Amino acid sequence: MLVDWFRIKGRSLHSLAFSFHRLTGIVLMIYLILHLTYLTSLRFGKESYEYLISLTVRPETLPFDLLLLLATVFHGVNGIRLVIHELGFVYEKRNLILYLTFGIVLIVWLYAGYLMFLLIMG
Amino acid sequence: MEVEIKVRRFNGEKSYWQKYRVPVLSGMTVLDALLYIKENIDATLSFRYSCRMGVCGSCAVKINNKPRLACETQILQLKDVQIEPINNFRVIKDLITDFDDFFAKHRIVKPYLIRKNDSYEKPVEMIQTPKQLKKYYRYSLCIKCGACNSVCPVSSTRDDYLGPAIMTTVYRFMTDNRDEGKDERFKIVSSERGVWRCHFASECSEVCPKNVEPAKAVQKLRIKSIIYEIKKFFK
Numbered sequence: 001m002l003v004d005w006f007r008i009k010g011r012s013l014h015s016l017a018f019s020f021h022r023l024t025g026i027v028l029m030i031y032l033i034l035h036l037t038y039l040t041s042l043r044f045g046k047e048s049y050e051y052l053i054s055l056t057v058r059p060e061t062l063p064f065d066l067l068l069l070l071a072t073v074f075h076g077v078n079g080i081r082l083v084i085h086e087l088g089f090v091y092e093k094r095n096l097i098l099y100l101t102f103g104i105v106l107i108v109w110l111y112a113g114y115l116m117f118l119l120i121m122g
Numbered sequence: 123m124e125v126e127i128k129v130r131r132f133n134g135e136k137s138y139w140q141k142y143r144v145p146v147l148s149g150m151t152v153l154d155a156l157l158y159i160k161e162n163i164d165a166t167l168s169f170r171y172s173c174r175m176g177v178c179g180s181c182a183v184k185i186n187n188k189p190r191l192a193c194e195t196q197i198l199q200l201k202d203v204q205i206e207p208i209n210n211f212r213v214i215k216d217l218i219t220d221f222d223d224f225f226a227k228h229r230i231v232k233p234y235l236i237r238k239n240d241s242y243e244k245p246v247e248m249i250q251t252p253k254q255l256k257k258y259y260r261y262s263l264c265i266k267c268g269a270c271n272s273v274c275p276v277s278s279t280r281d282d283y284l285g286p287a288i289m290t291t292v293y294r295f296m297t298d299n300r301d302e303g304k305d306e307r308f309k310i311v312s313s314e315r316g317v318w319r320c321h322f323a324s325e326c327s328e329v330c331p332k333n334v335e336p337a338k339a340v341q342k343l344r345i346k347s348i349i350y351e352i353k354k355f356f357k
């Protein structure tokens with residue numbers, strides 16, 4: 001069942017990473033569709049694009065932007081971790097690499113979030 | 123000292139929790155407690171076991187949300203005791219799950235040495251060095267308990283996926299220098315029910331009671347499959 005992708009009770013951090021990866025993958029797919037919709041709006045003129053941007057790029061939507069940023073950073077960094085392991089490398093160090101992944105995600109997210117905050121709040 | 127044990131029961135129609143109070147002694151395992159219940163409190167409680175010593179793999183159940191061997195889990199090391207059947211297997215009754223599909227998948231991958239010219243009339247000793255043995259020894263320790271398959275998120279959504287235990291068996295034979303069945307097995311593990319389905323949740327390795335490291339076996343098998351596919355392409 002699909003809910004089993006998100007089963008984390010009694011499981012290790014590896015399962016948590018798997019669940020997050022699935023979840024962030026779904027979020028990014030929705031974002032990609034929205035992103036392409038925004039770009040397509042350019043065909044109807046600059047005004048329609050700017051109207052859509054004005055709806056989502058503003059201080060009220062900053063928390064959602066930060067969450068989207070977290071999803072992107074997590075999916076990217078964790079994806080690299082998965083490729084490394086799936087190619088058979090550093091399997092024995094998988095716990096350490098998982099902690100490192102969480103650490104890198106947190107640092108990149110906080111820094112990028114700070115830049116985004118400056119950009120949107122002026 | 124008495125311990126309260128919560129067991130997830132299933133009578134063919136509905137699933138429900140039942141509590142039992144069991145007197146426990148030091149050294150007592152979860153399997154001992156289940157046997158106590160069956161012999162003294164409720165003879166209808168059903169569970170599977172055989173060797174009672176972590177060898178047969180029959181007694182895997184979920185204890186406090188984690189799949190473990192009931193015969194190897196000390197009851198006094200647990201705070202609360204909650205026992206359920208393992209996931210990803212159809213429940214037949216109480217803690218007994220259906221392993222038919224699991225063993226059918228094992229049969230598909232031919233879990234035995236394949237030799238091209240084996241002669242029963244003139245048997246030849248198949249000598250192996252310790253180094254050659256070491257290559258697959260760990261993976262030969264699998265007791266087919268199904269714990270790894272029960273936590274695999276891919277096995278939970280795809281019935282046709284072979285799952286970690288079966289692929290560990292494949293890897294075990296693929297790395298055995300006496301085996302000559304690589305091509306036959308590659309066709310199976312490199313198909314869409316094989317290695318490509320794994321997303322490295324690696325929970326299988328976390329729960330394996332024998333430290334077989336099924337996640338490692340699957341990734342190693344993936345590399346072998348990539349090489350096999352490339353070679354096939356240029357043939």
Ligand code: SF4
Nearest residue numbers: 264265267268270330
């Ligand atoms: S690999 Fe480990 S968990 Fe999986 S069936 Fe074998 S012994 Fe059980």
Ligand code: FES
Nearest residue numbers: 174176179181193
């Ligand atoms: S009864 Fe055989 S492994 Fe537990």
